[in-house]
Amino acid sequence: MYLKSLGLEHFRCYDRLDIDFGPGLHILVGGNAGGKTSILEAIYLLASTKSHRTAQDRQLIQWEHDWARAGGQFETGAAGSVSLRVTLRNGKSATNTDGPAKIVEVNSVPRRRFSDIIGQAAVVLFGPDDLSLIKGSPRVRRRFLNAGISQVRSAYVDDLMRHRRALRQRNECLKRHASERSQAEILCAWDSQLVESAASVSQAREEFVQDLGRHVRTIHQALSADQEEIEIAYDSDLGKAVGRSEKRDMMRELLERSFDRDVALGRTSRGPHRDEIDVTIGGQSVRSFGSQGQQRTAALALTLAQAQVIEEWRREAPILLLDDCLSELDEARARKVLELTQSVQQVIVTTASWDRLLEEYSSGARVFDVSHGTVQERGADAG
Ligand SMILES: Nc1ncnc2c1ncn2[C@@H]1O[C@H](COP(=O)(O)OP(=O)(O)OP(=O)(O)O)[C@@H](O)[C@H]1O
Numbered sequence: 205m206y207l208k209s210l211g212l213e214h215f216r217c218y219d220r221l222d223i224d225f226g227p228g229l230h231i232l233v234g235g236n237a238g239g240k241t242s243i244l245e246a247i248y249l250l251a252s253t254k255s256h257r258t259a260q261d262r263q264l265i266q267w268e269h270d271w272a273r274a275g276g277q278f279e280t281g282a283a284g285s286v287s288l289r290v291t292l293r294n295g296k297s298a299t300n301t302d303g304p305a306k307i308v309e310v311n312s313v314p315r316r317r318f319s320d321i322i323g324q325a326a327v328v329l330f331g332p333d334d335l336s337l338i339k340g341s342p343r344v345r346r347r348f349l350n351a352g353i354s355q356v357r358s359a360y361v362d363d364l365m366r367h368r369r370a371l372r373q374r375n376e377c378l379k380r381h382a383s384e385r386s387q388a389e390i391l392c393a394w395d396s397q398l399v400e401s402a403a404s405v406s407q408a409r410e411e412f413v414q415d416l417g418r419h420v421r422t423i424h425q426a427l428s429a430d431q432e433e434i435e436i437a438y439d440s441d442l443g444k445a446v447g448r449s450e451k452r453d454m455m456r457e458l459l460e461r462s463f464d465r466d467v468a469l470g471r472t473s474r475g476p477h478r479d480e481i482d483v484t485i486g487g488q489s490v491r492s493f494g495s496q497g498q499q500r501t502a503a504l505a506l507t508l509a510q511a512q513v514i515e516e517w518r519r520e521a522p523i524l525l526l527d528d529c530l531s532e533l534d535e536a537r538a539r540k541v542l543e544l545t546q547s548v549q550q551v552i553v554t555t556a557s558w559d560r561l562l563e564e565y566s567s568g569a570r571v572f573d574v575s576h577g578t579v580q581e582r583g584a585d586a587g
């Protein structure tokens with residue numbers, strides 16, 4: 205799969221931008237604040253409906269404007285040509301409760317269901333903040349899993365939404381339960397939805413982590429000088445139950461057993477909303493004991509492994525976006541990353557500093573100079 209063209213209007217620092225891309229390696233080069241990450245952010249937004257660096261959609265709208273638009277034409281193996289467009293408009297919105305109105309179009313038809321949109325294009329991004337994949341809270345790793353699985357199973361997007369809603373409603377009921385006994389019945393109604401969706405979410409995560417583990421070991425070995433093996437494990441309240449039906453039973457049992465505690469806490473204390481991925485090297489937690497370099501390599505290996513699992517499940521590689529990550533690695537590792545990505549149909553990397561390695565790779569790549577919200581392809585006609 206690859207992005208063929210990208211169009212931006214009033215998006216971040218871009219007043220207007222139209223770029224053509226193609227298969228292969230693309231290098232976006234330019235000084236700080238030139239607008240490199242904003243391009244990757246727009247591509248990520250098209251694939252996922254969200255920015256990778258902010259939860260606040262209004263930050264994407266160019267200052268002193270009240271709307272923004274990003275559009276992209278994707279070429280996919282399975283569905284042919286797909287055009288995606290996201291429009292953000294300042295003002296009150298019913299759909300995007302605390303942000304601007306957001307309209308997502310697939311082939312010019314507005315879509316409301318996330319499961320109709322997410323996964324149309326598959327994109328994996330690795331950026332400077334992604335060290336938090338190791339160092340951050342479990343929530344970051346759950347988000348990583350959600351982003352990956354959503355791109356391969358559209359049912360997961362619906363399961364996840366159902367799970368969030370059931371959890372939120374159950375928690376609200378729990379808060380009122382102490383004062384109103386009648387809430388117990390409503391609680392039961394949410395319990396059955398929570399049990400169903402929790403089992404589906406957990407089952408999908410378990411399968412994904414299993415595949416991820418296989419790929420992450422090979423990639424990590426290629427990237428690191430470590431003799432010791434990286435291991436990842438799905439750590440979940442439902443982890444001991446095998447298969448969806450056992451997970452369902454286990455979730456029901458957990459809700460029953462923790463009922464009194466949940467009422468006292470005013471929230472649900474057990475379930476996949478507490479899921480975690482444990483990442484260890486030589487049996488030791490990378491989060492607690494890994495060096496900065498080990499953590500960075502582990503985070504990068506996880507992301508590249510995610511791309512490979514997506515490729516395996518979709519039978520097509522996702523678009524790989526590498527934001528300023530090569531300069532953080534020593535030359536041998538950076539070279540390995542570029543070697544590993546050779547089989548991916550489209551890779552877009554950004555860099556603020558041009559070096560020997562990129563010089564070497566640039567002959568087989570398209571290079572774009574990015575500065576002050578303008579983009580110029582090297583070797584292309586300036587006219
Ligand atoms: N909503 C907005 N409207 C206008 N400009 C914005 C908006 N949001 C961010 N900017 C500006 O866009 C510029 C480009 O940011 P971006 O993060 O894309 O740069 P970059 O090339 O990735 O830089 P770096 O190399 O430092 O990571 C910055 O100067 C930033 O202040």
Ligand SMILES: [Mg+2]
Pocket residue numbers: 240241242527528
């Ligand atoms: Mg940047």
